[in-house]
Structure formats: structure tokens, C-alpha cells
Amino acid sequence: MLDDASSTTALPWFAQPAARSWTCAPAPAGVRDFHAALPGYASTPLTELPSLATELAVGRVFVKDESSRLGLPAFKVLGASWAVHRALAERAAHRPSAEPVTLVSATDGNHGRAVARTARLLGRRAHIFVPRGVHPDAVAAIAAEEAEITRVPGSYDEAVHQAAEAAATAADAVLIQDTAWPGYETIPAWIVEGYSTLCVEIDEQLAAAGATAPGLVAVPVGVGSLAQAVVTHYRSRPPVPAPALLSVEPEAAACVIESLTRGEPVSLTTGHTAMAGLNCGTPSSIAWPYLRRGLDAAVAITDAAAARAAGDLVELGISAGPCGAAALAGVRAVLTGESAEERRTALGLGPASVVVLLCTEGTAANPKRAIEH
Structure with a gap:
């Protein structure tokens, strides 16, 4: 069900508890071994925060801190590096004498930087399309990876469209995009496989x-x-039992919760949000079947809630930007306030439950360790 989002106090919320009985095939073996062989690889911290467990009335709360992943401030390099590895291997197998390729992508920030970093380390060129609303510091960080930047005056979806067109019209280009649509699904699937390491x-x-x-x-x-x-x-995996899975997105770009409510993928015109990396109006075509069947619940949050969560995580020693803090903001919205007990029941949570929050990016100001090659 979706609460009446027209109310200023209602929580945009969708629940389908039967998702815990749905099963699918696992990610392929070998992805973690690939990442472990990269220079500078280490598992990112999983930090326990007892104060959040007390606040949320659960047993234990852990935060997976992706603020420094292979020298970059977000998890995205896991998917980008694996997908580039697979794409270049496929190209070499079919076109062994082909010219070096340019890696092309559109981004709200972290994915583009990850593609650009991977390209630079491999001695390749990168061309990154950046939509409006991306912070200048994020654009500068991509440029610092020696990537060509094209600024797009439109939305993220428009930037993706332009990047796809540019890659399709260049003989020496490969699109490395972290969203899929009919006809472009293999590389996005590799990106998803890369995230399995986390x-x-x-x-x-x-x-x-x-x-x-x-x-x-x-x-x-x-x-x-x-x-x-x-x-x-x-x-x-075998049920142990299976955990509840909650997606969290901005109210200004809630394409997943809207799609779940309608029972089919929809595209939305997004608004402004400080959660720039989540400002997407269309679910990935390959992600949608998994979200539709495998998510227990979805919630949309305000920028103010994300900002509060980011500040609280920073005080607790976790470098968290607005996108990274969204998980905490979403869980707070779901487990507290009006009708919280109904939502807890829908998620199957009790006072001894373990909660894991994926903090997917650090603060822009957080210094990162560089990888030396």
C-alpha cells in the first residue's frame, strides 16, 4: 500500500511482505576475487552504532561505510571496474586488433568518476556526460581523472540519452552505463554483478x-x-530467515516507489534534491523485476531528513553525504512516528532484530586515500 502522499504528514510508503519468499539465481562467482586482486583493495568498514539501535528500538544497527572504496568516495567503482573488465575482455576476444576504446557514461557524480578513474588506470580515454544539478566539486573530481566532460542542461535521463547516442555514433567507444533499457542490458548487468562484493x-x-x-x-x-x-x-540464499529489504529514495525522484505502487515501471519528471546521486526518474529495466518481486518495502524521504541523518552519522564517526545517509533517514521514517508499529510488523522486525544500513557515499570534503600505481 502507498500512503496518501498528498498529505504533508503522510509517509510515502509501499510494502509487500511476501517478497521474503521470492527466490532468484545468485551472482556469479569470481567477482570478489577480481576486486581483491586490485591494488588498494580492502573491505570497507561495517561499523556498529549502539545509539542508533536504542533510538530505533532494535537489537543491533550496523552501517556499511562506503566513504572510501578503492580510493574513491563511493561504492560505484565496484560495478564500474568489473563491467569495464568484462567489456574490454569481450571486445578483445571479438576484435583483437581494434583501436583503444573511449569509455562513455552519464552520471550524477560517483559513477562517472568511477568510470573515469578506471579508464585512467587502464590508459584509456573517458567521456562523461553530466546533467544539471551536479555539484561543481563532483564535476571537478571527474575532470581530475582526465576525463572529457560534456555538461547537459537537462535531467539525468537526458544525460543518459546523450551519452548513449555519443557512444553509438563513435566506432571506438563503449557505453558503461549503470542503468538498463531494452537493447542495452549486458553491461548494466555486469555493473550489478560488481556490487555483489559489498x-x-x-x-x-x-x-x-x-x-x-x-x-x-x-x-x-x-x-x-x-x-x-x-x-x-x-x-x-537459503532462508535463515530471509531479511526484509527496504529501498529509500528522495521524494523529488521517487520513481521506484511509484512504479511499485502502479505495478509497472514508470518514468517521472524529477525535481531538485540534495541527494543528487539518487535523482533518477526511471528504474533500470533489468533491476525492475528484482525490485518488483524482491523488495519488501519502499519509502521516500525529504532532503531535510537526509541532511539530519548525514549530520548524525558524521557525529558518530561515519563520513556520510546525503545519498549515503538516505538509508538511515528511511529507516527512521519507517520505524518511528505514526503507524510505525504497522510498518515494523510488515517488515517482521522485533526488539532483537539486526539492521544493516548501506551508507553508499562519503561527504565531499572527506579526504580520500589515493591509489598509487
């Missing part, structure tokens, strides 16, 4: 912390690629 690390870290399997995993959502990876991981 979930494998969480399993290992929870076990090391003596924690039970998570009762709830909250993931920020743009087009849904990371959420697809999370659904794939937890819905392809």
Missing part, C-alpha cells in the same frame, strides 16, 4: 561481529542497480 563483505563482517543474520537491510535507490544486487544476494 554484500559478500557484509556477510563476513556480521559473522565476525557475532551478529545474527540481518532482519532488515536498507539501501538507497536511484535507478535501482545496487538494490538489484542486494535483492540478488539475499533472495538467492
Whole structure:
């Protein structure tokens, strides 16, 4: 059900508890080994925050801190590096004498920087399309990776369209895009596979912390690629029992919750949001079946809620930008306030439940360790 979003106090919320019984095939083996072989690889921290467990009235809360992943301030490089590896291997197998390619992508910030970083480390060119609303510091960070930048005066979806056109009309270009549409699905699927490393690390870290399997995993959502990876991981395993999976997105760009409510993927005209990396108006075509069947719930949050969560996480020692803090803001919205008990019941949560929040990016000001090659 979706609460009446026309009310200023209603929570945009969708729930389908039957998702815990849905199953799918697992991610392929070998992805974690690929990442582990990259210079500078290390598991990102899974930090327990008891004060949040007290606030949310659950047993334990852990935050997966992606503020420094392979020298970049977000998880995106996991998908970009694996997809580029697969794409270049495929190209070499079919066109061994082809000219070096340019990697093309559209981005709200972190994905484009990850593609540009991967290209630079491999001695390739990168051409990144950036829509309006992306912070100048994020654009400068992409440019610092020696990428060509094209600014798009329109939305993220328009930037994706222009990037796809540019790649299609150039003989030496490969589009590395983290959203899919009919006819362009192989590379986005590889990107999703790359994100599986994050979930494998969480399993290992929870076990090391003596924690039970998570009762709830909250993931920020743009087009849904990371959420697809999370659904794939937890819905392809024997029930232990299976955790509830919650997607969190901005109210100004709530394409996933709107699609879930209608029962089919829809495209929305997005508004402005400080959660720029989540400002996407159309779910990925390959993510949609997983979101439709495997998500237990979805919630949309305000910029103010994300800003509060980011500030609180920073005070607790977690470098969190608005997108990264969205998971905490979403869980707070769901587990507190009016009708919270109904939502807890829908998610199957009790006072001993373990909650995992995916903090997908750090603050722009947070210094990052560079990878030396």
C-alpha cells in the first residue's frame, strides 16, 4: 500500500511482505576475487552504532561505510571496474586488433568518476556526460581523472540519452552505463554483478561481529542497480530467515516507489534534491523485476531528513553525504512516528532484530586515500 502522499504528514510508503519468499539465481562467482586482486583493495568498514539501535528500538544497527572504496568516495567503482573488465575482455576476444576504446557514461557524480578513474588506470580515454544539478566539486573530481566532460542542461535521463547516442555514433567507444533499457542490458548487468562484493563483505563482517543474520537491510535507490544486487544476494540464499529489504529514495525522484505502487515501471519528471546521486526518474529495466518481486518495502524521504541523518552519522564517526545517509533517514521514517508499529510488523522486525544500513557515499570534503600505481 502507498500512503496518501498528498498529505504533508503522510509517509510515502509501499510494502509487500511476501517478497521474503521470492527466490532468484545468485551472482556469479569470481567477482570478489577480481576486486581483491586490485591494488588498494580492502573491505570497507561495517561499523556498529549502539545509539542508533536504542533510538530505533532494535537489537543491533550496523552501517556499511562506503566513504572510501578503492580510493574513491563511493561504492560505484565496484560495478564500474568489473563491467569495464568484462567489456574490454569481450571486445578483445571479438576484435583483437581494434583501436583503444573511449569509455562513455552519464552520471550524477560517483559513477562517472568511477568510470573515469578506471579508464585512467587502464590508459584509456573517458567521456562523461553530466546533467544539471551536479555539484561543481563532483564535476571537478571527474575532470581530475582526465576525463572529457560534456555538461547537459537537462535531467539525468537526458544525460543518459546523450551519452548513449555519443557512444553509438563513435566506432571506438563503449557505453558503461549503470542503468538498463531494452537493447542495452549486458553491461548494466555486469555493473550489478560488481556490487555483489559489498554484500559478500557484509556477510563476513556480521559473522565476525557475532551478529545474527540481518532482519532488515536498507539501501538507497536511484535507478535501482545496487538494490538489484542486494535483492540478488539475499533472495538467492537459503532462508535463515530471509531479511526484509527496504529501498529509500528522495521524494523529488521517487520513481521506484511509484512504479511499485502502479505495478509497472514508470518514468517521472524529477525535481531538485540534495541527494543528487539518487535523482533518477526511471528504474533500470533489468533491476525492475528484482525490485518488483524482491523488495519488501519502499519509502521516500525529504532532503531535510537526509541532511539530519548525514549530520548524525558524521557525529558518530561515519563520513556520510546525503545519498549515503538516505538509508538511515528511511529507516527512521519507517520505524518511528505514526503507524510505525504497522510498518515494523510488515517488515517482521522485533526488539532483537539486526539492521544493516548501506551508507553508499562519503561527504565531499572527506579526504580520500589515493591509489598509487
